[in-house]
Amino acid sequence: MVSPASPIAVLDSGLGGLTVVRALQQQSPAENILYFGDTARVPYGTKSAHTVTAFVREIITYLQRFRPKHVVIACNTATALALPIIKAEFPHLPISGVIEPGARAAVVAAGSKPIPRIAVIATEATVKSKAYERAICRRRQHAHVDVRATPLLVPIIEEGRDDRDALVRVALTQYLKPIAKKLPDVLVLGCTHYPVFKQLISQMMGERCKVIDSAEQCAQDVTQRLQVSGLASPNEDGGYLKCFVTDDPAKFQSLARRFLGTSILNPVHVTIEELTTPPMPTIELRQAG
Numbered sequence: 001m002v003s004p005a006s007p008i009a010v011l012d013s014g015l016g017g018l019t020v021v022r023a024l025q026q027q028s029p030a031e032n033i034l035y036f037g038d039t040a041r042v043p044y045g046t047k048s049a050h051t052v053t054a055f056v057r058e059i060i061t062y063l064q065r066f067r068p069k070h071v072v073i074a075c076n077t078a079t080a081l082a083l084p085i086i087k088a089e090f091p092h093l094p095i096s097g098v099i100e101p102g103a104r105a106a107v108v109a110a111g112s113k114p115i116p117r118i119a120v121i122a123t124e125a126t127v128k129s130k131a132y133e134r135a136i137c138r139r140r141q142h143a144h145v146d147v148r149a150t151p152l153l154v155p156i157i158e159e160g161r162d163d164r165d166a167l168v169r170v171a172l173t174q175y176l177k178p179i180a181k182k183l184p185d186v187l188v189l190g191c192t193h194y195p196v197f198k199q200l201i202s203q204m205m206g207e208r209c210k211v212i213d214s215a216e217q218c219a220q221d222v223t224q225r226l227q228v229s230g231l232a233s234p235n236e237d238g239g240y241l242k243c244f245v246t247d248d249p250a251k252f253q254s255l256a257r258r259f260l261g262t263s264i265l266n267p268v269h270v271t272i273e274e275l276t277t278p279p280m281p282t283i284e285l286r287q288a289g
Contacts, residue, residue, distance in 0.1 A: 002069040004233050007032040007242075008222065009068035011059045014042035014158050015252065016193030016215075017074030018259035020098070021241065023219030025260075028232065032239040034066055040247035040272060043154040045123025045191070049081040052125070056082045058275040060090060062244075069231045072222055073097040076191050076214060077123045080131035094225065099126075101221040102188050102214030103135035107143070109186045109210040116140060119179045119209075120147040122190030123154065132190055146182060147190070150175045157193045160255050163200040172197065176204045188212045196258060243267040246275070 008024065010017050014037050021035055036059050038044075044052050056078050060071060071093050073079050073086070079097030087095050110116030118140075120132045127149045136145050152171045161168050179187065187205055189195055192215045202211045226232040233239060241264060245252045249267040256264045 002067055002231065004069075004231050005032065005235065006067050006069035006231070007034045007239075008070050008072060008226075009034045009036070009060075009063045009066070010072045010074045011036040011056065011063070011078075012038070012075045012192060013044040013055075013077070014039050014154070014193075015255055015259055016154070016157070016191060017072075018256060019192050019195045019213075019215035020072060020074040020218050022260050023213075023216045024222065025239075025241070027219050027223050028226070029238050030233040030235040031226075032233065032235070033241045034063060034068065035241065035243045036063060036270075037243065037245045037252060037267075039245045039252055042158055043123065044075060044077040045125045045151060045154060047077075047125065049125075049129075052078050053082040053085050056086055057089065060086065060093070060095075062270065062275055064090075064093075068093070070222060070226060071095045072218065074192050074215070074218060076102075077125045080126045080129035094229070096218070096221060096225065098192060098214045098218040099131050099135050099190075101217035102190065102212060103132060104139065105212050105217040106136060106186045106188045107139040109212055110140065110143065111185070113185060115142050115144055116186065117144045117146070117182060117184040118186045118188065119182070119184035120145065120188040120190045121150045121153075121175060121179070121194065122147060124149045124151050126190055132188065146179065146184065148175065148179060150191075150194075153197070154191065154193050157196055158255075160258070162258070163197050168197065169200075172200060172204060176201065180205055180209070184209055186210045186212060189214055192218075244270050246270055246272060
């Protein structure tokens with residue numbers, strides 16, 4: 001049985017979901033958090049819906065042993081391709097994603113213009129799903145939505161390149177220049193990896209364009225859900241963060257500071273074979289290890 005002290009489980013294809021963790025830690029520092037980065041199978045953005053859904057199913061099945069009170073699919077691709085199926089398969093678990101909070105914030109940021117121009121950059125799979133178009137147009141029927149694939153950004157970020165890197169600047173220029181020409185009112189960062197370049201992206205888009213961080217909006221959504229359900233943690237000493245990865249824990253640990261702003265302790269290596277074995281008994285986590 002879950003309680004306010006139970007952890008929030010956050011999952012992503014790799015490092016990007018740590019931007020959601022960082023926002024959660026800032027907004028709700030008392031929360032205990034489990035983070036699962038599927039680093040052996042990143043990126044998700046070039047894979048089929050069937051494959052991504054299978055990956056998410058395996059991860060959630062593994063994390064159930066820790067009795068999470070809420071599961072966050074902190075990956076726009078996985079949210080777009082897998083969320084409805086996964087929610088149906090795990091009806092006992094509160095599960096949320098990143099697209100609806102990001103779309104809601106984009107519509108608010110667009111203000112009262114009759115036909116606002118909202119741009120979204122995302123992975124190829126998220127673009128093909130049309131999930132952002134649907135989520136935005138449900139709220140603003142007459143919005144002009146321009147969703148563009150930016151497939152190089154996730155691999156570049158997972159390599160550890162920063163916004164001073166020439167390759168990063170070339171890629172962003174190529175992706176953002178045609179979008180900026182259309183003078184959007186809002187640009188949504190439709191992948192939780194992208195906030196690491198938010199400052200540079202904002203500079204390139206100009207002051208008139210508001211840049212929406214889907215990771216930050218997702219964290220706000222989760223915080224509100226827990227408060228409404230009475231499951232917000234009362235821990236005055238601050239919560240723990242425990243990380244799990246499917247490949248190269250050392251690399252994950254070395255790059256995590258860039259996403260979190262702080263170091264992490266001893267990420268646990270979970271092999272793909274472990275993900276496909278029958279669930280283990282429930283484990284209570286009380287502190288980071």
